[in-house]
Amino acid sequence: MGRVAELADVSVRTLHHYDAIGLVRPSARTAAGYRAYAPGDVERLREVLAYRRLGFGLREIAELVGDPTTDTAAHLRRLRRVLLERRDRADAMVAAIDRELDARAKGLTVTPEEQLGMLGARLYDTIGGAYTATRRTDPRIAAQIHRALGDARTVLNVGAGTGSYEPADRTVTAVEPSAVMRGQRPASAAPCLAAAAEHLPFEDRSFDVAMAVSTVHHWKDPVAGLREMRRVARRVVVLTFDTDEPGWPDRFWLTRDYLPEFPAVLADFPPLATMADAIGARAEPVPVPWDCADGLFEAYWRRPEAYLEDRVRRAMSVWTRVGPQAEQRAVRSLADDLGSGRWAERNSHLAGLDAADLGLRLLTA
Numbered sequence: 001m002g003r004v005a006e007l008a009d010v011s012v013r014t015l016h017h018y019d020a021i022g023l024v025r026p027s028a029r030t031a032a033g034y035r036a037y038a039p040g041d042v043e044r045l046r047e048v049l050a051y052r053r054l055g056f057g058l059r060e061i062a063e064l065v066g067d068p069t070t071d072t073a074a075h076l077r078r079l080r081r082v083l084l085e086r087r088d089r090a091d092a093m094v095a096a097i098d099r100e101l102d103a104r105a106k107g108l109t110v111t112p113e114e115q116l117g118m119l120g121a122r123l124y125d126t127i128g129g130a131y132t133a134t135r136r137t138d139p140r141i142a143a144q145i146h147r148a149l150g151d152a153r154t155v156l157n158v159g160a161g162t163g164s165y166e167p168a169d170r171t172v173t174a175v176e177p178s179a180v181m182r183g184q185r186p187a188s189a190a191p192c193l194a195a196a197a198e199h200l201p202f203e204d205r206s207f208d209v210a211m212a213v214s215t216v217h218h219w220k221d222p223v224a225g226l227r228e229m230r231r232v233a234r235r236v237v238v239l240t241f242d243t244d245e246p247g248w249p250d251r252f253w254l255t256r257d258y259l260p261e262f263p264a265v266l267a268d269f270p271p272l273a274t275m276a277d278a279i280g281a282r283a284e285p286v287p288v289p290w291d292c293a294d295g296l297f298e299a300y301w302r303r304p305e306a307y308l309e310d311r312v313r314r315a316m317s318v319w320t321r322v323g324p325q326a327e328q329r330a331v332r333s334l335a336d337d338l339g340s341g342r343w344a345e346r347n348s349h350l351a352g353l354d355a356a357d358l359g360l361r362l363l364t365a
């Protein structure tokens with residue numbers, strides 16, 4: 001074991017651990033009766049260590065090397081594919097960082113019209129690298145979405161991003177136009193195609209259900225995208241936002257008191273009723289839990305300090321859409337009000353609430 005550890009450049013402790021969990025077991029015996037590594041064990045160790053260096057977890061590796069249908073050449077081809085995917089992802093992220101640096105350098109000269117023009121996949125190829133810091137599935141919102149999927153077995157997830165809210169117990173196909181977002185999907189996530197909602201590359205009625213979460217407001221043509229979902233699936237489930245209610249910007253203190261620029265971001269977004277009519281959907285409110293696990297724009301309505309954190313804001317597209325000047329002013333003003341107690345005074349009624357209706361709506365058709 002010591003000799004193999006030395007040759008493989010790992011500790012004896014690591015080998016003991018791999019032995020204990022059944023990942024690589026020394027199956028031979030020395031003349032003196034000690035356990036030893038047979039050539040096949042060494043080959044298996046080489047494969048395990050190669051996957052380990054690529055960042056795979058031990059459980060995942062056990063599945064990969066334990067697959068009797070996969071020989072060494074197949075392992076190498078698989079490793080090669082993983083490495084190429086990583087390289088593509090790194091290239092996309094470097095390009096995104098360059099664009100972000102460029103946008104920041106231009107920050108103060110970009111007009112609001114230009115900010116608003118930065119839409120859809122282009123926006124997410126720029127800001128998407130920061131998404132997974134705080135954006136993930138909230139179990140309560142997921143439960144509501146999954147209930148709406150009914151007994152569907154095959155699911156199309158449109159504007160799928162990094163895979164949040166994809167049900168684990170059904171067959172999912174994802175569609176996502178941003179390379180940066182596709183590149184951040186976990187290795188175990190559903191297969192994902194590069195396409196946009198407005199032109200779904202599927203035959204009519206290919207899926208039991210098509211779902212879309214927190215994405216419709218990014219589409220160039222939301223109604224066209226919803227009609228496409230209707231065409232390719234028997235059922236449609238969409239989590240979106242209601243701007244029909246008069247005075248809707250006052251529903252949430254962040255928009256009401258700190259970010260009056262937000263309504264302009266949604267100026268071209270169709271009314272909820274128009275979207276619902278386009279696909280024959282009914283709408284139900286989706287309350288945002290006070291400790292919402294998905295860092296969406298409304299997530300921190302009872303945890304206002306979170307909005308002062310750059311990593312929290314960078315995972316919310318709103319801040320890029322309103323531009324750096326509005327963002328800096330809003331954050332400064334919120335910080336002042338939190339410090340002076342003014343925020344707490346104005347929003348004392350929130351302290352006792354477990355969930356709030358802030359305009360999120362689930363359309364089901």
Ligand SMILES: C[S@@+](CC[C@H](N)C(=O)[O-])C[C@H]1O[C@@H](n2cnc3c(N)ncnc32)[C@H](O)[C@@H]1O
Nearest residue numbers: 120121124159160161164178196197213215218
């Ligand atoms: C806020 S993310 C939501 C991602 C995911 N559904 C979730 O809940 O985490 C919005 C996503 O919509 C995607 N998107 C933008 N324009 C799109 C379009 N025309 N069709 C489909 N998806 C689009 C973006 O690239 C981004 O990944």
